Amino acid sequence: MKKIAIFLGLSVLSLAIQPALAAVNLLSGPTSLVTSPTSAPASSTPTGLFSFTLSQDGGETLSSVNVTLNKTASSTLSGADISSLTIYKDNGDGIFDPSTDLLAGTQTSVTIDGVTSIPLTINNTIATSSSKFFLAVKTNSSWSDTTPIDAFLASMPINAIITSTSSPTSTAATTSLISADTTGPALTGVVAHDTAGTDAKQPGDTIVFTFNEATNKPAITNANVNAVLVLNNSHSFLDTLGNIGSATWNPAGTVLTLTLSGTSTTTVASVNLGDTVTVVTPSNIKDSVGNGATGAVVITGTFGTAPTPDTTGPSLSSVVAYDTAGTDAKQPGDTIVFTFNEATNKPAITSANINTVLGLNNSHSFLDTLGNIGATTWNASGTQLTLTLSGVSIATVASVALGDSVTVATPSIITDAASNKATGSAVITGTFGTSPSGGTPPTPCSNGLKNGLLYMAFGDTNVYLAAACELKVFNGQAIWHAKGKKFKGIIQLNSLNGLTIPSINNHNKHEDEDGDHDDNDDDKKNSRGGSVSGKIKIKVQHHEDD
CATH class of the missing domain: 2.60.40.1220 (Immunoglobulin-like)
Known part of the structure; x- marks a missing residue:
């Protein structure tokens, strides 16, 4: 009986001095980092697939992680199209960044539609408080968006996290679809627009470059425009002072509008209709996954119609x-x-x-x-x-x-x-009119004048000609005798008031056959004389005597 008691006491003592069993705790995850369909380029940088957080209390380490890449039904994806599956240990900021996080393990032999195990050899210690890890994938150069497009869903099966001892229990997790996008934005159109006016190619005209998908909208400046968008024919987008007006992207980054600069049509850029624009390779114009833009397009549209040079004088x-x-x-x-x-x-x-x-x-x-x-x-x-x-x-x-x-x-x-x-x-x-044969008098004007007759006014030595119902002074000094001739029928007016002829009573003056002035002949009329609108009484002769 005594022996039994001693044995039981030793057994209890042995249990009391044994160390407690170690444990690894899964604090969070695995969590998918791809929550909506996304694209990846060929030869990609690591793309995060999952994250999970562990803690331990006995010095345990992370040994390996299992993952499955399941291709879509139409895809011809193979393990050769995947460069590697990798595990990274977080640097403490909680965000996946392969440039700052610590690489812990890599697997370059990837099975499609089967489990691939990623072994960890470095940076695999687990903190007692917490350590976060990321699982990522890199595509190979053969990863392609040529139909059928390479695409897969990544899954971490149940209990996919393996530690040195006491591996934690974990649930399954799956990403959204990851598809190949290996083609960069394509330049599909370059169109000139006459936004400045009708002159051919002048400052203020624009050139619109269109791409078939969204771009990263890089800054296009005086310094890089001719290098990013190369013109043939030794032409340039810069004016003679080396400037462009502006270069602006639409919100989606599919359309770039370049405004030409300069001070005149002679200083504007040499770019022209029919030039070919080629996107340089590699280009700083990229899509969302980093594929560089490509393409070569001829400039169409119009800068306006140049006015045809006028080389013909008036006829x-x-x-x-x-x-x-x-x-x-x-x-x-x-x-x-x-x-x-x-x-x-x-x-x-x-x-x-x-x-x-x-x-x-x-x-x-x-x-x-x-x-x-x-x-x-x-x-x-x-x-x-x-x-x-x-x-x-x-x-x-x-x-x-x-x-x-x-x-x-x-x-x-x-x-x-x-x-x-x-x-x-x-x-x-x-026609200059018909020569008078029957003494038909000139047609009176509404102001009393008769076109073609001569007029004078008292106190005025000028002689006036009535033409187009207006009085016009003859060139040179007005005289009664010119070149030895006497001119009859000059009508004497009371006064001149612009083009208005005031009433005249018994003041008409003409020259007789012998050259004197006789006011008593006012009522006499010849074949070309008469009363004018009751305002002027005249005796007119429109001929010359020797």
Whole structure:
């Protein structure tokens, strides 16, 4: 009995001095790091698949981790397409980053649709408080998005975490689909837009580059644009000062808009329609998984229509005579209208240059016998020149006649906006009126004047010609005798008030056959005289005596 008691006491003592059994605790995970379908490039950097956190109380270490890569039904994925499966120990920040976390184990022999074990040889200690580990995958160069696309789901089976002793119990976990994306953004279009105006290629015009998928939207600047997007034909996106206007991406990074800079059409960039734009390889334009952009596209669109150079001067298209003075054939006050087919610079046409600028044949002239013209005026656009004939009678009017040919002198002082000189020849058409055969008087104007007749006013030594129902002073000193001739029928007015003719009573003055002035002849009328609107009583003769 005594022996039994001693034995039991020793057994209890032995149990009391044995160490407690070690334990590894799974604090969290395994947790998938791929919670939605994602893409991976060929020859990728490590892509995180799972994370889990352990603790231990007896110096245990992490020995290995099991994982299964299950390819999709259509995929031809093989173990050769996977470069490695790896385990990383967290550096303490809780975020997977293969550049800062500690590599703990690598498996380069990967089984597809079966379990692959990843052994750990370094950085595999487990802290008593907690240690976090990550499982990652790297693709090989053969990983491809060529149909059928390489793709898989990664799974950690039950109890996939193996420690040196006392491996923890773990549940299964699975990632979302991981597919191959091995093709970078493709440049699909380069289109010029005439955003600045109608001139061909000017500052402010834009070029729009379109890619077929989202990019990382890198900065495109003066310093790199010609290196990132290479032009042929030795052309450049930079203006002559080495600048671009701007380069902006749309929010998705699929469209890059380049604005041309410069101070004029001569300083704008040399890039042109028909140039080919090639994305440099490797490119800093990348997709979300880091594939570099590629592509070569010809620039289409338009920078605007360049104005056709104007190398042709104004052409004289017609010369038309008008009977603006009355019914007499070609008398002072009649006009000649010269029409050009485009706007001109409207140079001054005077008595000094008219016969040179607008040459007449038949030895004719636009000058009256005193060497004058009445007036020359251009319309607002400079397409029509109106010449008013001068003279003191039919006999002294210019010799120009219907049927004469007018030829623009070469070189001409008449030019267009591009400084091209006028040319052309035209025959004078129209009419100067019909010569009076029955003494038909000129048609009165509403203000009492009669076109083609001469007027004077008391106290005024000038002689005036009525033309287009306006009084115009003759060039030179007004005199009663010119070139030895006497001119009859000059109508004497009371006064001049602009173009208004006031009432006149018994103050008409004319020149008798012997040259004197007789107020008692006011009521006499010849074939060309009469009362004008009750305002002026005249006796008119429009001829000359020797």
